[in-house]
Amino acid sequence: MMAGECKEYLFKVLVIGENGVGKTCIIRRYAHQLFSENYRVTIGVDFSLKVINWDSSTSVRLQLWDIAGQERFGNMTRVYYKGAVGAFVVFDLTRAYTFEAVTKWKEDLDCKVKLPDGRPIPTVLLANKCDQKNKYTDFFLDNFCQEAGFLGWFNTSAKENINVEKAGQFLVERILENT
Numbered sequence: 807m808m809a810g811e812c813k814e815y816l817f818k819v820l821v822i823g824e825n826g827v828g829k830t831c832i833i834r835r836y837a838h839q840l841f842s843e844n845y846r847v848t849i850g851v852d853f854s855l856k857v858i859n860w861d862s863s864t865s866v867r868l869q870l871w872d873i874a875g876q877e878r879f880g881n882m883t884r885v886y887y888k889g890a891v892g893a894f895v896v897f898d899l900t901r902a903y904t905f906e907a908v909t910k911w912k913e914d915l916d917c918k919v920k921l922p923d924g925r926p927i928p929t930v931l932l933a934n935k936c937d938q939k940n941k942y943t944d945f946f947l948d949n950f951c952q953e954a955g956f957l958g959w960f961n962t963s964a965k966e967n968i969n970v971e972k973a974g975q976f977l978v979e980r981i982l983e984n985t
């Protein structure tokens with residue numbers, strides 16, 4: 807690269823998963839360093855921007871699409887997913903059925919959005935509310951991710967600020983590999 811040359815990327819990243827798993831809280835933590843216990847259900851979709859000075863010559867703008875859990879039963883996900891280059895699928899460690907729904911979210915994602923070369927977009931699994939419960943073994947989640955096509959997983963807590971930044975870094979690294 808020539809001296810002084812700077813790269814600026816804009817990446818659309820989806821955050822999906824069942825109602826109340828903590829998608830909005832994770833995004834608020836990641837983009838704004840805020841957390842609140844008050845649950846306000848997301849209607850449709852919300853957006854946040856996270857700007858990352860990746861290195862001395864690279865800046866990354868993440869456009870985070872916070873998609874309401876109930877949208878899995880709607881017809882809009884194809885529209886929302888369009889142009890995304892990465893995704894987080896979130897479940898709630900305190901509610902088993904939210905983990906069971908992960909596969910459905912992943913399948914919905916993979917059949918509606920792909921990278922330009924046809925590969926699935928890089929996707930990371932987030933086991934949220936790890937401040938409350940930690941019920942799945944590393945071995946189990948490693949295997950699950952391999953079978954379901956996730957690049958990896960993190961135990962996260964939006965509340966206690968555990969691994970949110972780390973998961974973001976991990977996904978951005980994978981996205982940059984595709985540029």
Ligand code: GTP
Nearest residue numbers: 826827828829830831843845848875935963964965
């Ligand atoms: P929808 O918008 O309905 O799809 O839900 P969501 O996935 O956006 O969930 P939201 O972020 O609104 O969080 C739901 C509830 O879980 C809120 O009451 C949060 O305070 C709580 N919550 C979110 N993250 C955490 C966490 O890491 N730990 C704990 N203990 N509670 C959390």
Ligand code: MG
Nearest residue numbers: 829830847848
């Ligand atoms: Mg929400």
